[in-house]
Amino acid sequence: MIQNFKGxxxxxxxAGSGFGLECxxxxxxxxxxxxxxxxxxxxxxRARAEMEAxxxxxxxxxxxxxxAAQMEQLAKDVQERFGAPHFVFNNAGxxxxxxxxxxxxxxxxxxxxxxxxxxxxxxxxxxxMMLEAAAKDASYRGHIVNTASMAGLLTAPNMGIYNAAKAxxxxxxxxxxxxxxxxxxxxxxxxxxxxxxxxxxxSSERNRPGALAAxxxxxxxxxxxxxxxxAVSSGKVTAAEVAQMVFDAxxxxxxxxxxHPNALGNVKSRMDSIVSITNPPDPFLAxxxxxxxxxxxxxxx
Numbered sequence: 001m002i003q004n005f006k007g008x009x010x011x012x013x014x015a016g017s018g019f020g021l022e023c024x025x026x027x028x029x030x031x032x033x034x035x036x037x038x039x040x041x042x043x044x045x046r047a048r049a050e051m052e053a054x055x056x057x058x059x060x061x062x063x064x065x066x067x068a069a070q071m072e073q074l075a076k077d078v079q080e081r082f083g084a085p086h087f088v089f090n091n092a093g094x095x096x097x098x099x100x101x102x103x104x105x106x107x108x109x110x111x112x113x114x115x116x117x118x119x120x121x122x123x124x125x126x127x128x129m130m131l132e133a134a135a136k137d138a139s140y141r142g143h144i145v146n147t148a149s150m151a152g153l154l155t156a157p158n159m160g161i162y163n164a165a166k167a168x169x170x171x172x173x174x175x176x177x178x179x180x181x182x183x184x185x186x187x188x189x190x191x192x193x194x195x196x197x198x199x200x201x202x203s204s205e206r207n208r209p210g211a212l213a214a215x216x217x218x219x220x221x222x223x224x225x226x227x228x229x230x231a232v233s234s235g236k237v238t239a240a241e242v243a244q245m246v247f248d249a250x251x252x253x254x255x256x257x258x259x260h261p262n263a264l265g266n267v268k269s270r271m272d273s274i275v276s277i278t279n280p281p282d283p284f285l286a287x288x289x290x291x292x293x294x295x296x297x298x299x300x301x
Contacts, residue, residue, distance in 0.1 A: 002141045002188075002250055002251055002253075003251055005027070005031065005032050005247075006031035006032070007031060007032070007033070008032050008086035009033040009035065009078070009082040009083070009085045009087070010023075010024075010027050010032050010033070010085060010086065010087035010088070010089065011035040011037065011078060011087070011088045011122070011126060012024050012027075012034065012035065012036060012037060012089040013037040013038070013090055013091050013092040013118060014037070014038060014065075014091040014147075015034075015037055015038050015047050015091075016038035016040050016043025016046070016047050017038075017040075017043055018091075018239050019089075019091055019192070019242055019243055019246070020036075020038070020091045020092070022239045022240045022242070022243035023089055023091070023243045023246060024036060024047060025051075025240075026243055026244065026247055027051075027056065027087075028050075028054040028055065028056040029054065031055075032056065032087075033056065033082050034051050034056050034058050034059070035058075035059045035060075035074075035081075035082070035085065036051065036058060036060045037061050037062075037063050037065070037092070038062065038063075038092070039062060039063065039065070039092070040062075041062050044060050045060070047060070048060040059082065061074050065092045065114060065121060065122070066110075066113030066114050066117045068117075068121060071118075071121035071125055072121075072125060074125075075125040075126060075129065078129075079129060083133070084129040084130050084132060084133035084142075085129065085130065086130070086140070086141065086142045086143070087142065087143050087145070088123075088126045088127075088130075088142075088143075088144045089145045089147070089246075090118060090122035090123065090144070090146045090147065091145070091146075091192075092114055092115075092118045093114060093115050093118075093147060094110065094111055094114045094115060095111075096111045096159075096161050096162055096221075097161075097162065097220070097221055097223075097224025097225055097228055098158060098161075098217075098220040098221035098224050099160075099218070099298075100161065102218045102220055102221065103160070103161045108161060111162060111165050112161075112164075115162070115165035116165045116168050116169060116172075119147075119169050120172070122144075123146070123176060126144070127144065127176075127180075127187075130144075130187050131183065131184060131187065134186040134187055135184075138186075140186055141186055142186065142187040143187065143188045143189065143250045144173075144187070144189045144190070145192055145257075146173040146189070146190075146192070147169075147192045148170045148173065148191050148192065148193050149195075150193050150194065150195045150258075150260070150263055150266075150267075151163045151166045151167075152168075152170040152191075152193060153167075153170060153267045153270070154263075154266055154267060154270060154283055155270070156283045156284075157283065157291075157294070158223065158227075158294060158298075159224055170193070173190075173191040174191070174255075176189050177255055188250070188253045188255075190249050190250065190255050190256070190257055191256060191257065192242070192246055192257045192259075193256070193257065193258050194258075194259040194260075195258075195259050195260035195263050219298070223297050223298065227290075237259050237260065241259075242259045265286065266286065269281045269285065270283075
């Protein structure tokens with residue numbers, strides 16, 4: 001159980017917007033040292049200025065989380081400035097949609113690079129530092145939070161590349177939780193699975209590297225983008241509310257964090273079909289009009 005955050009250090013990727021920024025705001029209010037990481041320099045600069053104005057000690061780094069060398073340098077910088085972190089929020093994420101066979105190699109490399117490899121790098125680099133700190137100090141407490149998505153537990157059509165990345169993050173984090181329990185009682189882990197929450201993810205193309213530039217959008221990708229924009233922008237739960245859920249989960253050593261627990265009915269129907277060895281259920285069972293519209297759009301000439 002972690003109650004006192006004052007003087008602890010948190011590493012936050014994707015800190016320039018969305019959940020990362022809101023978690024940083026809570027961290028600043030609680031007297032934490034903050035390592036702000038983002039690939040967008042102007043957003044990073046704004047976040048740093050805001051957190052420093054709030055009294056936090058800040059290390060800000062522009063980093064592509066998919067890049068092993070950049071992440072390794074980040075870990076060294078954190079160690080030099082603050083020592084081992086107490087909290088790591090592997091939060092950076094990008095979105096992409098479309099029929100799964102229409103995604104290019106560049107699409108796969110970009111989304112898996114940020115959404116999966118970014119988490120992998122955060123786990124492989126910071127966990128050993130945290131374990132070393134725990135071994136030296138019996139009072140040390142740490143926690144790792146990986147941001148997945150309800151897409152990691154559901155398989156909605158027309159967004160397979162994102163589903164695959166987030167499902168891998170769920171599996172990785174559940175395994176991390178079990179692995180940590182083998183080694184220590186001082187470090188916990190949580191998985192954040194947001195549903196439709198207004199953040200900057202629908203405009204993540206703005207930070208797509210030129211080397212992995214998108215081709216001309218297919219019909220399914222344009223439809224997927226429009227549906228995603230509408231669903232995310234109309235979300236009623238805010239990123240700030242989700243960030244508070246995350247800190248509550250850390251304090252309670254709670255593993256699963258859901259922004260929309262009411263969506264778990266869809267997860268249960270999927271799991272029931274697996275256990276009963278029946279074909280996957282309609283992911284739009286609760287909202288059949290969404291599936292009907294998507295089918296009509298894709299089948300139109």
